[in-house]
Amino acid sequence: MFTKKKMSLFLVLFLASMVLMACGGGSEEGSGDGGESASSGDENINIRFAHEEGQGDVQDLYVNEFKNRVEEQTDGRITVDVYTAGTLGGNSDMFTQLQTGAIDFAISSPGFTGTIIPQTQIMAVPFLFSDNMEVNKKVLDESEALYGTLAEKYEEKGLKPFKFWLEGFMYWTANKPITEPEDMKGMKMRGMPTDLIMESYRQMGADPQGTDSGEIYTMLQTGGIDGQENPLFYIYSSNFYEVQDYLMDSKHHIYTTVTVANSDWFSTLAEEDQTLIEDTIQEVNDWSFTMQQEEQEKAMAEIEKSDIEIIELTTEQRDAFKELSAPVRDAYVESGGEGAQEILETIEADIEAAEEELN
Numbered sequence: 001m002f003t004k005k006k007m008s009l010f011l012v013l014f015l016a017s018m019v020l021m022a023c024g025g026g027s028e029e030g031s032g033d034g035g036e037s038a039s040s041g042d043e044n045i046n047i048r049f050a051h052e053e054g055q056g057d058v059q060d061l062y063v064n065e066f067k068n069r070v071e072e073q074t075d076g077r078i079t080v081d082v083y084t085a086g087t088l089g090g091n092s093d094m095f096t097q098l099q100t101g102a103i104d105f106a107i108s109s110p111g112f113t114g115t116i117i118p119q120t121q122i123m124a125v126p127f128l129f130s131d132n133m134e135v136n137k138k139v140l141d142e143s144e145a146l147y148g149t150l151a152e153k154y155e156e157k158g159l160k161p162f163k164f165w166l167e168g169f170m171y172w173t174a175n176k177p178i179t180e181p182e183d184m185k186g187m188k189m190r191g192m193p194t195d196l197i198m199e200s201y202r203q204m205g206a207d208p209q210g211t212d213s214g215e216i217y218t219m220l221q222t223g224g225i226d227g228q229e230n231p232l233f234y235i236y237s238s239n240f241y242e243v244q245d246y247l248m249d250s251k252h253h254i255y256t257t258v259t260v261a262n263s264d265w266f267s268t269l270a271e272e273d274q275t276l277i278e279d280t281i282q283e284v285n286d287w288s289f290t291m292q293q294e295e296q297e298k299a300m301a302e303i304e305k306s307d308i309e310i311i312e313l314t315t316e317q318r319d320a321f322k323e324l325s326a327p328v329r330d331a332y333v334e335s336g337g338e339g340a341q342e343i344l345e346t347i348e349a350d351i352e353a354a355e356e357e358l359n
């Protein structure tokens with residue numbers, strides 16, 4: 001039984017703890033890793049946000065949309081500095097910078113993170129996703145494979161993944177047509193440098209080259225590589241179409257990426273700022289789907305005006321490449337580390353379910 005004196009003491013302690021919580025002191029909620037929320041929700045915050053592309057590219061439009069929305073909603077209390085590709089080093093450096101806290105936020109594509117988090121290579125399995133982009137959008141937005149097991153692997157490395165999202169279908173460019181596996185034989189194909197992308201080109205008979213994105217154009221020009229894969233907007237903005245004779249509408253893959261933050265840094269933000277940032281990322285993610293589609297359409301319209309020949313692969317032609325790259329799924333399970341099999345099986349089931357629902 002509580003006496004009156006004990007009751008008053010309890011109330012005082014209860015109110016004091018509420019005041020402390022309101023000030024953000026000692027609150028461990030929402031930090032994601034049990035860290036303390038140090039800021040109070042009215043502090044000035046500057047977010048250093050890096051991405052992997054050039055000005056006006058899809059990632060740049062995404063990060064600037066995030067910047068504008070956050071700065072507007074907070075009347076400039078939270079500001080965002082945007083770092084485009086190359087300003088902070090090569091593609092793979094960005095991930096380390098995020099881990100060490102040199103930057104706070106990044107758009108970080110799995111094609112560059114496979115050596116640090118092998119499970120991310122699920123995104124390197126060709127023909128894994130659907131030909132229906134609405135299906136892919138839904139899976140990337142919701143799949144437990146990504147927000148459960150895979151997210152834990154990021155968290156183990158001190159990173160908080162917010163949303164996985166897509167930047168369009170992948171196309172091949174080359175100086176000769178690629179319509180059947182025979183055409184791929186011995187070709188120096190450039191892909192993002194993760195092991196499983198290299199393995200998938202080996203399975204197709206090519207001689208894969210994993211290089212930094214900054215080197216692609218010159219290597220295509222000088223013959224250091226014979227071809228490369230990327231979404232249309234990037235083939236256009238990086239001028240690859242100027243130094244290649246053929247563009248293959250192969251849709252052998254989709255380009256996926258992740259919006260990710262340094263977990264320790266994020267956990268120091270006040271809960272209301274964490275919520276505002278998470279909500280804004282979700283809004284920008286939804287917005288980005290249409291934005292990237294428009295960017296592909298604009299790019300295609302420009303590429304069509306150029307001398308490059310566009311070849312649309314038939315279903316049978318695509319199937320031949322699909323069959324050849326099927327063993328990459330087993331390779332993922334073998335080299336993708338703990339949880340890889342579960343991630344693969346869950347995402348395959350989620351894609352199938354979304355296809356049944358949306359097709």
Ligand code: 6CS
Nearest residue numbers: 052053192213230231234
């Ligand atoms: O192929 C690459 O390396 C680049 N492609 C895209 C679409 N974004 C960033 C990445 O560096």
